[in-house]
Amino acid sequence: MAVAQENWRDTEPSLDEVMASHGDVSPYVIIKTDVQRRGVLFSKKALQAVNHDVAALKMRGIYQEKENGEPNGLILNDGTSIIMEEMDADSAKSGRGRDAFVVDLIDGKAVLTDNGTVVTEVSYWPKPDYFDKLTSRGTPMWQVVNARPQRIGIAMYQFCDFWKAGAGGKGCKFCAIASTCKTTKEKKDMLINEDDVVETVAEVLKQPGRLRMIQLCCGTLLGGEGELLDEEVNMYAHLLRRLGELFSTKKILTQLIATAYTEKQLRRLYEETILSSYTADIEVLNENIFNWLCPGKAERIGYKGWKERLFRAVDVFGEHNVNTGIVSGVEFSRPVGFTSEEEALESTLREAEDFISHGVGIAQTVWQIRGNTPLRNQRAPSLEYLIQVAVGLDALQRKYRQEVYFDDFRTCGNHPNTDLARI
Ligand code: SF4
Known part of the structure; x- marks a missing residue:
């Protein structure tokens, strides 16, 4: 410790x-x-x-x-x-x-x-109206979707296949999904019931002015009869089509944070559902550190493959509708990460520019070292460094006129760099 x-x-x-x-x-x-x-x-x-x-x-x-x-x-x-x-x-x-x-x-x-x-x-954060209600199956709605002040989040699959023994236990080293799952598996299903989700979202919509966006985010499902990840894509396509029946317009402000899909999988989601934006987290803007921190992602898709899929996602979803999350600070994890903040800043912003100039925004999430992850003994960088990253990313997004409408302070509120878009 x-x-x-x-x-x-x-x-x-x-x-x-x-x-x-x-x-x-x-x-x-x-x-x-x-x-x-x-x-x-x-x-x-x-x-x-x-x-x-x-x-x-x-x-x-x-x-x-x-x-x-x-x-x-x-x-x-x-x-x-x-x-x-x-x-x-x-x-x-x-x-x-x-x-x-x-x-x-x-x-x-x-x-x-x-x-x-x-x-x-x-x-x-205020308690929304749906929070203490039950679905017709008797499930407390707070367990079905989570709520921020301005949006709800849906996490269909409560585990991640990268952590499965069959996949080599190659989950991302900073990630708490496996230990959370282990300590809570007695009280929850691994897959949230889709009927519960649709019923809860319908209930959320009854509260005027409460909901700005619906976000979907969960662990990776590697399986599928066609391509890798088809199981995950099928799950989202089915749910999003059902959620679409609650609305009268073709597109709704929605964000899917998911694994990096092929262009065919992305087109299917874009064309068949209400989905309007897409995020696939690269986690760290450095291939060598990515390979060490995210061995499952590196093995199945690879850093360059992940990046290329994000670039193709811009062709499908359009400019300003695609981004990638980074765990800001995790690039200092020993023994592979940076040892100098100057070097890390220069390298991170240089790589960020490549993403942003191709229409892929960056969402900076501050690394919160959790005691239940393999990186529990590490140390985060200085506050000064994290603010320099936020300022640098904000400057790049302005340089390339990269709007972050679907993941900014109004819609998400978790990213220091997109908080700066307000000025
Ligand atoms: S892919 Fe996502 S959920 Fe799976 S181990 Fe990595 S960070 Fe965790």
């Missing part, structure tokens, strides 16, 4: 210093990035004051099953949202190599604190 280094604050620019040196970046985006990097805990007082009728407090996701009474997410004063990754016992003790932030209650207000000093006020 990694242990928080006592002197880490002396070895890198502080939150205040990073905010002072990036006057053109919203301080809330910088705070959010640091919270994601270091994690956050709740004081007893803060938890006791949470209004259970108003806040969303439980979540069934592929990376965590959360029912511990902590809010699913924070909202800062300018509307910036932060997803709460539950701090498992190991991560909480280690603070991911640094001290975690703490949400406390001071003068009756929930506040984010760092080292005992108030950083900013916070509020919590």
Whole structure:
């Protein structure tokens, strides 16, 4: 288990210093990035004051099953949202190599604190109307889809075939899906029931103004009678056609975060369903590190193959409708990753430009080191580095006029770089 280094604050620019040196970046985006990097805990007082009728407090996701009474997410004063990754016992003790932030209650207000000093006020993601209802099969709807303030997420397959023993247990080293699955398999099915999903989405739609986008994201299904991944494509095509019956227009703001498909598979999804955008996560913008971190993806599709499939996806879905996610910071994982932040920044942005100039946007997700992943003993880079990546990616997306409408602060709210698109 990694242990928080006592002197880490002396070895890198502080939150205040990073905010002072990036006057053109919203301080809330910088705070959010640091919270994601270091994690956050709740004081007893803060938890006791949470209004259970108003806040969303439980979540069934592929990376965590959360029912511990902590809010699913924070909202800062300018509307910036932060997803709460539950701090498992190991991560909480280690603070991911640094001290975690703490949400406390001071003068009756929930506040984010760092080292005992108030950083900013916070509020919590609101509970949507569907949350405590049951489907006709008796399934609690909060277990069927998860909710952010502005969208819902559907995770049909709760496992990932890359982790299967038959596939060599070659899942991505930073990913918590396998351990989440292991600890929750007694209480959930591996495949979410499609009738439950359609019924829950219909219920979600009854709440006016609540839903901006439907996102679909789950683990990889490698099987299929035709091509590799046909099983996964069939699952999504069937579900999306059924969801389409709930709407009167041909396309709906939807995002599929999935494995990298062939052009034929992509065309099928685009032409037969309401799907309007597509994401296939390359995870790290470096082929050598990708091969080490994502051995299953590397073996079945490869870094260059993944990239090429994303470029072809732009032909199918059109400009501004395709992107790829990176786990920002994981490029420093030892022993294969970078050792110098300058070198990593230069290399990451150079490779990002190749994607963006081909019409593929980049969504920066901050690496949250989880105690239940093979990378539990690693250390994330400095906050300054992560902000430089966000600023660099934002500049590139502006240079190539790459709109990130389907994955920006309005629609997703999880990516520091696309949060910057608001200015
Ligand atoms: S493809 Fe990699 S990151 Fe995605 S669910 Fe599978 S193991 Fe996790």
